[in-house]
Amino acid sequence: MFVRAIYATGDPTKIDTAIRAMNTEGRDLLEDRPGYRGASVFVDRTLGKLLAASWWETEEARRNSDEVLRERRAAMLDPFAGTLAVDNYEALVFHQIQQPQPGGGLRLTRLEFDPMDTDLLADTFRTTVIPKIETLSGLARAVLLVDRERGRGLVGNTFVDQASLAASRAGQAAARHEGAAKAHVTVTGLEEFEVVHTDVRGD
Template sequence: MFVRTVYVTGDPTKIDTAIRALNTEGRELLEERPGYRGAGVFVDRDLGKLLGVSWWETAEARQNSDEVMRGRRDALLGPFAGTLTVENFEAVVYQPLQPPRMGGGLRVTRVEFDPADADLVAETFRSTVLPRLETLPGLATTGLLIDRERGTGQVGTLFVDRDSMVVSRAGQAAARHEGVAKAHVSVVGLEEFEVVHTDVHVG
């Protein structure tokens, strides 16, 4: 599958307005597009950060949908958005284990690597990191998104509740340390979000 992320920062007091817009009109617009496979909305209410993620059957479907969504983002995100960044990725690993829950937690690890090492990064995640992550209590879903041309990626770990996410920090840190060493990856960001909505169909 292919993924588009929309990363927005703004006034924390206005974030609920953006959430409502994405969960109503925004979701309706996405569901109308061919090749749509699901979406998620994740927030950090304290700092005023919002991460929107949409999933697509093909890169072409993702691109075609962006032509529609690009013209609607300013209106949907309204007074909240101070900055907005859109990125595109390939989902090279996606492992659902149990249904996520609203109010759960998402940890995002942002990475950079030599584009020539893209396959090494994917294989290391599958063989080394994924088996360790799957042992973490409360893990709902995990996956690796990469941009092969730019040499950037994100590891997403979704937990059924915030307590499970907090408890997992040491375990995931150990898995991250091992994976980084084997795959020649640099970690450039580590963030945690509240799950507002997520629904992805992979079948």
């Protein structure tokens, strides 16, 4: 699958306006598009960050959908968003144990790597990282997204509730350290979000 990720920052007191727009108008615009496989919305209410991801069967479906949504994006996120970034990724791993629920937690790890090591990264994530994080209580989903050309990626681990997210920090830190060393990646960022909505169909 292929993913378009929207990352917006703004006034925390206005973030609920953006959430409502993404969960109503945003979903309505997406659901009728060919190749649509679901979407997710995550927020950090304290700092004022919103991460929205839409999932597509093919790269072409993702690209065609963006032609429709590009002009509407800023309006949907107004008046919350002060900054807005859009990135595209390929989903190399989608490992779901149970369906994440609203109120759960997402830990997002940002990666940089040599594009020639993309396959090594995917193999390491499947064979080293997932077996370790599967033992963490409350894990719902683990995904690996990459931009092969730029050598950048995201690891998203979603937990059933905020307590499980907090309790997993030490365990995931150990898995992250081992995985990064084996896959020759650099961790460039670590963030946590609240799950607002997710209905991705990974089958």
